[in-house]
Amino acid sequence: MFQASEIERLIVAGLHCEFLQIEGEDGTHFSGIVVSPEFDGKPRVRQHQLVYATLGKLMGNEIHALQLTTFTPGQWAELLKELG
Template identity: 70%
Template structure:
């Protein structure tokens, strides 16, 4: 069993992030939002790979699945306004 807070910590430690939110109730399946300027100009698959890289061997082992939404800070501002957050 893995904690969402530990995944959040590892992502924040492994890459520059403006915002990270990770949720998961069963200890192996998680969802998350990661906002980073490092995503600028990269396709979504490369953004997700950058996040997965911060978790290394945990992906596919202790962490069975991590469904991500990734944004640049500018896009995150726009999405938050659209969602009323």
């Protein structure tokens, strides 16, 4: 069984993140928000692939599911501004 904090550690080790939050209580299904400048100019699918690549063979095995919401730093700043 995996902890959300371990997934965060693995993602940060392989991807520069300005903000990262992973949640999940059952040890196999997780959701998260990832903000990275490495997402600039990339379609959402490619952004998710970059995150999944940091987890390697754990995806689909120990980590059954990881639902992602990804943002570039500019998109994240705009969202935070809208939310006040």
